[in-house]
Structure formats: C-alpha cells, structure tokens
Amino acid sequence: MSATRSVFIGTDSGATTSKVGAVWDDGTTVSTRLLQHPTNSQEGPAAVVRGWVEAVDSFLAQQQVDWDRVQGVGLAIPGPFRRYGVLDRSANLPGSFAGFDVHTAYATALSEKAGRPVPVTVGNDGDLGGVGEAQRVRGSGTGSVVMLAPGSGLGCAYIDGRGLPLSGDSLAGMEGGHMPSPLQVLGVPAYPCGCGRTWGCVEVYTTLAGLPHLLGAKLEEHPDHELARSDRPMKERAFALRGLAQKGDELALSIFGFQARALGLHVANLAMALDPSYVVIGGGLMDPEATSDEFRSRYLQVVRESAAPFLFPSQRAGMSIVPATLGDLSQAIGAALVALYRSRA
Template sequence: MSEPIYIGIDSGATTSKIAAVRSDGSIFPSELLQRPTSSEGGTAAVIGAWIGAINEFLAQHGLAWAQVEGVGLAVPGPRRSYGVLDTSPNLPAEFDGWNVEHDLRVALERESGRILPLALGNDGNLGGVAEAHRARGTEACSVVMLAPGSGLGGAYVDASGMPLDGDTLAGMETGHLAAPLQLLGTDALTCGCGRDWGCYEMYTSLAGLPGLLERALPRYPGHVLADPSLGKKERVLKLRGLAQDGDALALELFDLQAKAMGLLVAELSMAVDPSCFVIGGGLIDPDATTVEFRERYLGGIRDTALKYLWPTQREMLRIVPATLGELSQAVGAALVARHIAREAS
C-alpha cells in the first residue's frame, strides 16, 4: 500500500508554500515549493493556484492523490467565523467575507474524487505547531513559539500538538500585550496596531527599532548611524551587522530586545505554563548571525525570564532556536490536518 501523506498549504498574499508530513508525523523530504498565490485574480484564482501547487508537489515526488489523507491551510487572521475570512490589509477587498474553507473543500473533493479532512488555522499558530513538534521530540509537553521579525508572532501549542487559535484566529497575539516599561527603562512607543500602552512588538522586533534607535543615538555622539544621509530603514538594517562587530549601541538595543523577550517569556509562563519556548526570527538565523551573537541573545532572554519564574519552572524551562524556517507554517498545517484526520477516523 502506498504511503499516506498529509499536505500543508501556507498561504500568503503574494506567495504560497506547500509541504507534507507522513503518517508518523515526520516531514516529507522536499525542497521548498513556493508559487504565486494569484490573489489579484480573485478567490477562484487562489483556489486554482493552491490546487495547481499541490499537483506540482505530488508530481515532483511521484505521489498520487490517493495517498493524500488530509490537507491543512495556514492563513492570516482574523476571521469572521470558522473558514470565513475577515478584512485583511494584505488582500483585495473582495476577499472580505470569503468562505475559503468551503471553496477549498469543494476543490479538493473534485480533484481527489473523495471528501478529504481539511484543517484551517492561523499561519503564525501553525508555524508554532511545526516548531513545537520538532522541539519536543518524544516528550509530551506544551510549547510556546515567539517569532520576532517585522512584528512579533506568537503561538501556544498544547501537549497534543494543537494550537490555541482563539475565536477569531487571533489567539496568542503576544506582540500586542503591554510590556512592563518600568523594567525596560524606556517609554511607550505607539504600535502599528494603534495601541499606545507599549506593545511588546515595539521592543522585540524591527517595528520598534527606529524609535529605540532614535532614543539611543544622543548617547553615542558621532556614531556612524547618526549620518543624516541614512534613512530610518537603512539605519535599522545596519544594526544586526554592527552588533556582530561589537558595536556598543547596536548591542545595547539587541540586549534590550532580549530583556523584553525574557519578560514576555516570564509572563507567558505565568499564563500558560509551558516547559519549552522556541525563539524564531532573524536574530537566531545561523546564516545571518554568529554563534556568539545568538548565544548572547538567547542567554539574555533566559537570564531575564528566570528571575520571575516559580522554582519548578526555572528547573524545567528550555529556550531553543527555531529550525524549520520558511517551511514551518506549511508543515504545521499538514500536522494539524493529520491530527484532524486521525480524530475523524
């Protein structure tokens, strides 16, 4: 009998990615398959693009639809109800109110010749599912993933491997919790979400670095980033390289980000009590950062968090780097599809 597989789709506004897992949960070996989402062509074009990408994936690996036992879809939140999208800043207006779950289910049945289990989830949460699956190994434990990038993504994955989505696909929007500014020694930066209470996103990700840099520069007269010919974005993008060269200002800012992440780890430990945290994002990318820098960053997170944990939590706490990169959300979608299919059988 042919090996059963579960397909995961990670849908972005511009591109979508395809991955698969086997029945034992192992990731099907594959290069990243990434194709245009075709959102400019409307909802029908997006469904067609996803089905086409799945067909391409199956053909590349000598697989058939008969082996597909379930499909998962990772999409950005929020949603109006299960499977129905709400307004998204990254999609055309016609996608507001689209019942993507229904249309994809119909297309999958038409393509495969049978009704397939279909799982739908928030893209960040499903990325957390995949990273948690890898980080926990054979241990049954809950995992939180925090992924600082342009903003701060977060996911909570329980011991069964399922994420906390919430009722609008906005569960674990940890980036928009309020940071304890008195412990960070800084003031409130207004977040892109509109909140002015000091969202964690502004102290842990690229979003807040321009404001933090602006406040730090007066303490470093003559610094290379004070050059008025440099734009805000150009200055911020230079920080990671400067930090790895030992620049004091850059290290100060990333140490502040590590402290903020550590405080968030401590707060989430109080709320959901996981024994493992997975940290993603460009600051732990082995292709872009040195071992020394990554150890300093992760160590700063851990040292800060430990001060605020219960004794047992201090003993159990693991903080590890993410490892799946761009595959994580599609892999997570496939893993949840596997879970749903097993529950249905």
C-alpha cells in the same frame, strides 16, 4: 514502504509567496526541501486558491505521490478571521479578501483536483508554525510549547499536549505580541503600535516594527554613529541594524540586547499563565543564514537571563528556551500536522 502510506499536505500562504510541506501518516516529514509558489494575491482570491492547488500538484509530482494518497490538507494563513475559515480585513492582503470563505473555496478546489472530498483545516499561520516546531522540540513527549517568532511583528503560539494550538473562542487567541510590556522594568516610554494600541505592545520592543523607535532614541546618545549621520528615513536605517550587529557594531548589539531582554520578560509573563515545558524562539534573528552563531547564542542567553528572575523555581529548573529549527518550513509542516491530528480525532 512509502508506496502505501497516506500523506497530509500543508499550505503556508503568505502575501507574496506560498509554501508547501507534507507529513506521512506517522507524522514524519515527507521532505525538508522548500517549495515556494507565488501567492499572486493582487489577482484576487480565485487566483490564489488556484495557485495553491498547482503548488500541491507540483509537490506531489516531485515526491512521486499520487493524489489518491492525500488524506487531508492544512492551510496556514494570516488572520484575523471573521469566523472559522472566513477571512477578515488583513493588513497584508488586498481588500477583496475580506469576507472570503477560504475554507470552502480551497476544499472545493482540492476535491475537484483529487476527484473526491479532501478534508481541509484552516489556522492562523503563527499558531501552525508553533505546531511544527513543537513536534521537533519535544519528540514523542507531551510537554506544552510556547513559540515566539520576532520578525516584522511578533508571532506567538501555544501548543498543548495533543499538539494543537490555542486558537481561542474568536480565533484570536495567543496574540501575545499585543499584550503590554512591563515598561517600568524596561525603562522606556510607551511607543505606539501598528495595531492602534498605545499601551506599549510587546511587539514594538521585540521586532522590526519597533526598531525605528529604539534606534531613534539610541542615536541621541551616539551622534557620531554612521546611522546618525545618514539622511535616510529612520525605517531604512533600522533595516541596517542586523547586518551591523553581525560585524560587532556596539550600538546595533545593544539594541538587539534590549529586544532580547524585552522578549525574556515576555517569556516570564506568558509562563505565569501557560506554564510551558519549552519556549521556542524563532524568526529571522534565529536564522543561521542571516545571523552568526555568536549573535544567536548571545541573544538566547539574554532571553534566558531576563526571564529567570521572574519564573517560579520549578520553571527555572524545568523550562527550556531553545531556538527554532524548521525555518521557513515551520508553518507548512505545522499545517500538515494539524490536518493529521484532526483526522485522528
């Protein structure tokens, strides 16, 4: 049956590695096997685009799918954007990428490879990751989905009933990680964020970016802890917290408990504006290969309990807070899905 079906490709471009995923024309996933390819951003934009095409070509060969069946390609790439498909200065990419028209360059390269025009859609990687997870969590339903993915920073996405992300008029929509936290409820000072804001961005209290601040404050209460005795920089000590938490270390668990509480309050905050049916929690803390079942269960429970008092009664009864399931494939699959949805429109 697959011999006559069209396929839609998703490219997820990170600063270090790029991933490829795909869906058939009915939205089902072609493969759950992760295919990665070096991004080679240090070699400049042309080398990156060439690598994307090579990765797609390798993926199609593995799946025994011809280029003539590719009906669209989606690209998930970190923002910010100057305008649709044109990159602005990014903290994760060399300066040569500022002003690069990635949409035109990728569409041209794909068309040359396929021997015909190939439609390309471009979107923020966090938004498109939410598209992939939304399809998994709601199945054939149309309930809206918020995705929050704590990692180095806080990825945020809102997916509407059509399966499309809220991008905003300047393509900066759902930058929820840089909304201010309710510091008076959390009982903490306003730590500075890497974005330059000093009002207490949610990202600082929920992700790796803020762990050095949280750990430094916590170690003042625990001067005998092994991390208090370490002479390593605070950022390096913060990297050890996840491993310690898996071993039951009380200090590490208390910090992640605080982060889960801060994230739960943010869930309630976003629910006031977006009223989703589902909230998907992703990121490294939800990775079964990196954290234990017990850790993930405890973390999600704190998120739910922290959000609940601030939700409307109907939201407490009807909104589900669940873990992500696609892992590293979410953004590539989401990009492929948006290419499919755009083709239908």
